[in-house]
Amino acid sequence: xxxxxxxxxxxxxxxxxxxxxxxxxxxxxxxxxxIGSHKISVHSRVAFVNDGSKDDTWSLIEExxxxxxxxxxxxxxxxRGHQNALLAGLMTVxxxxxxxxxxxxxLQDDIDAMDEMIDKYLKGIDIVYGVRxxxxxxxxxxxxxxxxxxxxxxxxxxxxxxxxxDYRLMSRRALEGLAEFSEVNLFLRGIIPMIGYANDxxxxxxxxxxxxESKYPFRKMLAFAIEGITSLSTRPIKMITGLGFMSFxxxxxxxxxxxxxxxxxxxxxxxxxxxxxxxxxxxxxxLSLGVVGEYVGKIYLExxxxxxxxxxxxxxxxxxxxxxxxxxxxxxxx
Numbered sequence: 001x002x003x004x005x006x007x008x009x010x011x012x013x014x015x016x017x018x019x020x021x022x023x024x025x026x027x028x029x030x031x032x033x034x035i036g037s038h039k040i041s042v043h044s045r046v047a048f049v050n051d052g053s054k055d056d057t058w059s060l061i062e063e064x065x066x067x068x069x070x071x072x073x074x075x076x077x078x079x080r081g082h083q084n085a086l087l088a089g090l091m092t093v094x095x096x097x098x099x100x101x102x103x104x105x106x107l108q109d110d111i112d113a114m115d116e117m118i119d120k121y122l123k124g125i126d127i128v129y130g131v132r133x134x135x136x137x138x139x140x141x142x143x144x145x146x147x148x149x150x151x152x153x154x155x156x157x158x159x160x161x162x163x164x165x166d167y168r169l170m171s172r173r174a175l176e177g178l179a180e181f182s183e184v185n186l187f188l189r190g191i192i193p194m195i196g197y198a199n200d201x202x203x204x205x206x207x208x209x210x211x212x213e214s215k216y217p218f219r220k221m222l223a224f225a226i227e228g229i230t231s232l233s234t235r236p237i238k239m240i241t242g243l244g245f246m247s248f249x250x251x252x253x254x255x256x257x258x259x260x261x262x263x264x265x266x267x268x269x270x271x272x273x274x275x276x277x278x279x280x281x282x283x284x285x286x287l288s289l290g291v292v293g294e295y296v297g298k299i300y301l302e303x304x305x306x307x308x309x310x311x312x313x314x315x316x317x318x319x320x321x322x323x324x325x326x327x328x329x330x331x332x333x334x
Contacts, residue, residue, distance in 0.1 A: 007034070007044040007118070008097040010089035012082055013061070014051040016105040020060045023107050028070060030111045039118050045096075045316065047072045048105075049089040052079030065315045072316035080309045083186040086166060087178075088309040094175045096316070101169045103130075109167040110204040117169040117202050126174040126197035130167030133203045160189045161201065173197065184308055236291045243284055 009027060013020065027046050034040045050058040050073065061073035074092050076085060086102055093100060099121050103109050109130055117128040166188060170178070177195040193199075 003038050004041050005039070005098045005118075005122070006096065007031075007040040008093040008100045009044075009046045009114075010049060010086065010093060010100055010102045011046065011105050012049045012051055012085035012089060012102075013053060013057050013105045014079065014082070014085070015053045015055045015057060017053075017055045017057050017060055019106050020048070020057060020064075023105055024064050024071060026107055026111060028068070030114060031070060034114070034118065039115070039122070041098075044070075045072050045093075046070060047074060047089055047093050047316070049074045049076065049085045049092075051076055051082070051085035062315065069317060073314070074311060075313045075315075077310040077312045082166075083188055084309045086188060087186060088311060090170070090175055091179060092311060092314055094172065094179065097172060097175075099169060099171050100175060101167075103167045104165075108206050109165075110206070113167075113202050113204040114169075120200050120202070121169055121171060124198060125169075125200045126171040127192065127195065127199040128169040129161045129164045129199065129201045130169075131161060131201045131203050132163040132206050134205070159193060161193065164189065164201070167204075168192070171197075186308065236294075243288070247281060247284055 009031070011023070016023075024046070031040075031044060031046060035042055035044065048057075048061045048064070048071065050061055058073070058075055061071070061075075064071040065073055072093075074089055076088060080088070090100060090102065099118070101114055101117060103111070113130055117130070120128045170192070174192075174195055174197055177197065178192065181191050181194070183191075
């Protein structure tokens with residue numbers, strides 16, 4: 001019996017012309033395998049999201065679509081960043097699919113893990129997280145910084161799934177839940193766990209990137225961590241209050257020390273302590289202003305209500321094709 005579960009694989013792309021052909025070939029084999037084993041419908045698709053690429057990424061996506069209807073494409077009006085591009089893909093295919101799997105274009109994430117993800121979905125799981133089994137292939141620096149990233153996020157109140165990036169399965173119900181989150185400052189790794197619903201994990205080994213360069217060097221990973229923390233948690237602001245209280249205690253201690261030294265006739269010896277105190281307080285003030293400014297900036301962006309993305313074009317099956325009719329007929333039966 002053929003499955004009627006329509007799967008869309010959503011893949012954000014930014015300057016991925018070097019890997020796109022190989023990615024498409026591997027995914028075509030995997031999708032045909034899943035269709036052949038009756039786990040997904042023949043109407044399933046691979047949706048590439050072009051995030052304002054400066055190379056020939058979009059042209060290659062158009063060619064893939066013309067050569068095989070298995071491939072569809074979503075073209076954003078300009079570069080909006082990985083998280084917005086991923087969200088654009090998820091929200092665009094939400095009405096076409098029963099279940100969606102998201103992954104990166106370099107296919108470092110093991111596509112064979114998709115089988116286990118779908119098995120869990122068919123058993124009633126709405127969200128399945130792809131989690132790296134280990135980091136044995138990473139350099140020492142990469143391993144320390146990457147694992148430190150997840151630990152820092154959790155310590156600062158932005159709860160995430162350890163060693164999980166954006167390789168995950170989401171049911172249509174989970175996608176509808178995600179659509180309820182309207183914030184402009186996106187950090188999907190922290191937002192999706194907030195949806196709730198039944199969830200599970202699938203462990204896999206991450207491979208090497210077969211072409212191109214990583215889009216997440218240490219600098220971007222650090223900025224990504226700051227974005228996630230300030231988007232999901234107010235703990236940094238609460239820490240400022242704690243630092244202010246500690247500073248007040250230090251100042252009281254220095255004041256008592258200075259008075260004692262004054263009556264002992266040795267006020268000159270307190271000069272280094274005074275200078276250290278001035279620099280300490282000045283540094284704490286600047287740090288506090290920076291943290292508060294980060295939150296004020298995010299409030300400003302949220303208040304403006306700008307669109308998170310604008311889709312220029314979506315090349316997929318037209319409304320009169322079997323794919324859309326299948327979706328509408330299935331909705332009526334449901």
